[in-house]
Amino acid sequence: MKGEIFNILSPAALKIKNPGNGKGEFRQRPGPYRVGKRFLLFTGAVVLLCSLLMVSRSEAVDLLAELSAGYDSNPALIDPSDGSGFSIYALGAEHWVGLSEDFALDLSVAGRYQDYWSVEDNYRLQAGAALSYIVAEGRFLPSLVGEVAAYRDALIEADERNEAMVGINADWIISNRLTLGFEQSFRWLGYLNWAKPFSGKGQGRNPDNEGKGGKNAPAASPSSWQLPTAPGKQPSGKGNRLLNTLYPPRNNVLMVTGVDLDVFMMSPLTGRLYAAYGDLSSSLDMESFREVQAGAALSWIPADQWRTVFEATWYRTQYYSVPENITRVRRTNYSWSAGVQISRFWGDFELFGQVGWKSGDAPLDYESYTQTVIQCGLSYSF
């Protein structure tokens, strides 16, 4: 029963099953069906946006509606890649409650649906809470935070999961020009599908012909253990077999420790430096990793009602529990990302354009990938 509910929730349930192969694979929907669905989604989003305009303002509840469209050169983070146009429909609400002079509670819910035009879709629903306490006359602001989320992805089914997170954040306003932030969180990631090792997005497995397992899939038969290997790589018997076996849905815990420093340089110019350490403990040992992340962001207001933000991040990921006999997996991987966004504000509306770029190592078979995302959209918040 539980599985059936998840099936209904999954974007895959919206696709047409191929009755011929009996393996639960999906074929492309006919063109008119996809266009019709996109038209309905777009129309629904516009109607919702218009109806929100008519809702009276509330001091305690903040609402956000966002509609954007763009092109993603590599939705699955693979090489070679298949690009696709996309639309994103997002809604959010935030409610602030002042419990006392020093205590405040922030409650939020948000949903985001990404409709890829030529590959499968994904969406994320989440709800969160943050309990903040004011210390030192507002110069130190610690918060206890929690979040639950559901992520569904019909393109990379191995990534479908439910999440729960608890953590603490703290902001320390050191001076008029500096703020230091700290974050410590623990996130449980409960995956829904059986999957071969390293089937997540950007890990080297092509979703079209590998990695899919389904919710109650048995282990792969010996006849399916042999996979093509990267040029120049020799399969290593048992190690190769381990990589081509379907394993039960993972139960992972991700611990993240992060610090950031905001620097207020000039009124139109604010900088941010950040670093984080992540430790993922996976129920499938070989997928556990430690990751270091460092980055910088620069926010620039070139003119009234305009804002430009540049951001760049570097990652180093180390899979420290890969068995010695598996030679097809690169243990230490690097990736880089950068993005720029330009926004123009008109009251409660924001028109934005964004370009993002990412390049990285995919550990399986020493693959690598690049991704470019271009999008523009309209956001309404009140």
Add this chain to the structure above:
Amino acid sequence: MRTILFFLILASANGLASNALAEELFLGRVLSVDRESGKLSVALIDGEDNPDTLNKGGKSMDVTIPKDRLPKRLLPGNVIRIWGGVSQETGALNATYLQASGRGSYGKDPTGVRRRIGKSLSQFGGRGGAKGRGKH
């Protein structure tokens, strides 16, 4: 043509930087907000080494700002950064820009840009947005 364009950009940037450098940065705690008139009352916590404002540390001071530049959620008790200068005539702080502190959509990510970039590019939680087993 390119030389003229270069000098125009340089002049604009120079003017922008000069205006920005002429402003002072103050740290204050909000005591009251009047959204209709764009006036705030704040207690100054920290500021530049300006004798006009140093002696007001911890005391109430009036701040004026164009209404459309007021952060959306601004409540008594919030600590804010105020860019501007003190009027010699009124003694009020004429602000050109306010920045709220704290996390969430009204603090470190007022325009949602980090959230959007994070959704498409980040690998795990923390500084970006998305979370996952590996890459999401």
